[in-house]
Amino acid sequence: MTVDMKDYLKEPKKLSLDDRLYLVTRNLSKKSHIEVDQAKFKKDPLKSVLTICPAKVYEEHEENGECKVNFENRLECGTCQVAGREYVKWKNPDSGFGMSLKNG
Ligand code: SF4
Numbered sequence: 001m002t003v004d005m006k007d008y009l010k011e012p013k014k015l016s017l018d019d020r021l022y023l024v025t026r027n028l029s030k031k032s033h034i035e036v037d038q039a040k041f042k043k044d045p046l047k048s049v050l051t052i053c054p055a056k057v058y059e060e061h062e063e064n065g066e067c068k069v070n071f072e073n074r075l076e077c078g079t080c081q082v083a084g085r086e087y088v089k090w091k092n093p094d095s096g097f098g099m100s101l102k103n104g
Contacts, residue, residue, distance in 0.1 A: 040087035
């Protein structure tokens with residue numbers, strides 16, 4: 001789906017997460033820049049990375065309770081480095097890979 005920025009800026013519209021993520025360009029590496037210590041994740045009663053990440057990178061697997069990492073959605077905001085600091089190992093993407101914002 002495409003988002004016309006001129007139209008978007010005229011009047012406030014509520015964009016879906018997919019629409020908002022479309023506004024970000026990513027040069028994706030096949031290798032994740034995020035690792036999760038699954039044992040520590042499972043022991044965390046809050047599991048705040050599941051709700052605090054604006055790009056919904058983290059999902060809890062329904063069957064085994066492990067944390068799935070959808071790193072291709074990333075926004076590189078750094079929030080999970082605080083919220084999940086005990087079990088999320090985050091590093092900058094390799095040189096030449098990462099995200100940039102479209103239209104500004
Ligand atoms: S850096 Fe931000 S966008 Fe990327 S996984 Fe962490 S919370 Fe989500």
